[in-house]
Amino acid sequence: KTSKVQYYNNPMWPGEAHSLKVEKILYQGKSPYQEVLVFESSTYGKVLVLDGIVQLTDKDECAYQEMITHLPLCSIPSPKKVLVIGGGDGGVLREICRHGSVESIDICEIDQLVIDVCKDFFPALSVGFNDPRVRLHVGDAVEFLRNAPEGTYDAIIVDSSDPIGPAQELVEKPFFDTISRALRPGGVLCNQAESMWLHTHLIQDMLLICRETFKGSVHYAWTSVPTYPSGVIGFLLCAKEGPPVNFLTPANPIEKLEGAMEAGREIRFYNSEMHKAAFVLPTFARRELEAY
Numbered sequence: 001k002t003s004k005v006q007y008y009n010n011p012m013w014p015g016e017a018h019s020l021k022v023e024k025i026l027y028q029g030k031s032p033y034q035e036v037l038v039f040e041s042s043t044y045g046k047v048l049v050l051d052g053i054v055q056l057t058d059k060d061e062c063a064y065q066e067m068i069t070h071l072p073l074c075s076i077p078s079p080k081k082v083l084v085i086g087g088g089d090g091g092v093l094r095e096i097c098r099h100g101s102v103e104s105i106d107i108c109e110i111d112q113l114v115i116d117v118c119k120d121f122f123p124a125l126s127v128g129f130n131d132p133r134v135r136l137h138v139g140d141a142v143e144f145l146r147n148a149p150e151g152t153y154d155a156i157i158v159d160s161s162d163p164i165g166p167a168q169e170l171v172e173k174p175f176f177d178t179i180s181r182a183l184r185p186g187g188v189l190c191n192q193a194e195s196m197w198l199h200t201h202l203i204q205d206m207l208l209i210c211r212e213t214f215k216g217s218v219h220y221a222w223t224s225v226p227t228y229p230s231g232v233i234g235f236l237l238c239a240k241e242g243p244p245v246n247f248l249t250p251a252n253p254i255e256k257l258e259g260a261m262e263a264g265r266e267i268r269f270y271n272s273e274m275h276k277a278a279f280v281l282p283t284f285a286r287r288e289l290e291a292y
């Protein structure tokens with residue numbers, strides 16, 4: 001039995017579809033926010049799908065979770081307080097826990113079902129929830145950030161799904177304002193910023209908002225994730241005004257990371273060369289993005 005993970009009817013990817021052969025359906029359910037599906041694929045291990053969109057697979061989740069985490073955290077000398085928006089699968093938590101300087105990790109995930117399903121089917125990711133530094137808040141991120149004291153966090157990671165559905169408001173200006181307020185001066189934001197092949201208009205809109213909101217610096221970075229549409233995904237790295245941050249050269253190189261074993265698995269994708277390379281753009285993307 002094969003089942004297409006349909007994008008045809010999804011406005012984010014008109015006319016595109018990505019097919020993975022389904023060996024066995026492991027879970028199917030619906031939360032108040034989205035449909036949740038887990039299946040065993042032929043060659044990518046287990047796959048998590050929300051509203052028909054691939055979120056992660058056993059095989060290639062390392063690329064996304066490691067890059068979205070270590071690009072910001074390796075850019076500042078000693079991250080202590082970190083906030084994750086989304087990320088209910090626990091993969092970003094697993095990666096943050098490798099940084100010995102981190103003292104507390106808040107995570108705000110809107111959908112309890114995603115957390116529960118990932119604890120059952122993706123233990124290599126949900127291991128991140130076991131760290132004593134983690135404080136889970138189930139609810140709306142806009143609400144959470146509105147109540148967060150000003151200047152709290154060294155780093156905020158927005159591990160969101162696509163801006164159609166629960167993550168819609170996570171690409172709008174008011175949300176970025178609340179993030180900036182919650183960051184300490186010189187604090188950094190890394191958020192999921194879609195594909196340069198497919199979404200340059202959305203990225204341009206986000207760049208305009210972020211360049212206005214974060215006066216430190218704003219850079220677009222990207223990496224390879226075979227099971228995401230177009231095979232790549234981007235990140236927006238933003239620094240709040242304050243102590244200067246140089247995203248292009250890691251201030252806190254990966255070699256200093258501890259706890260790799262506690263996180264249940266060695267780093268598989270990120271390294272300092274990949275960090276630097278992530279900010280190098282092909283010519284079309286340079287033209288379309290660097291003017292913004």
Ligand SMILES: NCCCN[C@H]1CC[C@H](N)CC1
Nearest residue numbers: 054055056087159160161162
């Ligand atoms: N934490 C799992 C990854 C969530 N990130 C998104 C999944 C869906 C993609 N189209 C964009 C990234």
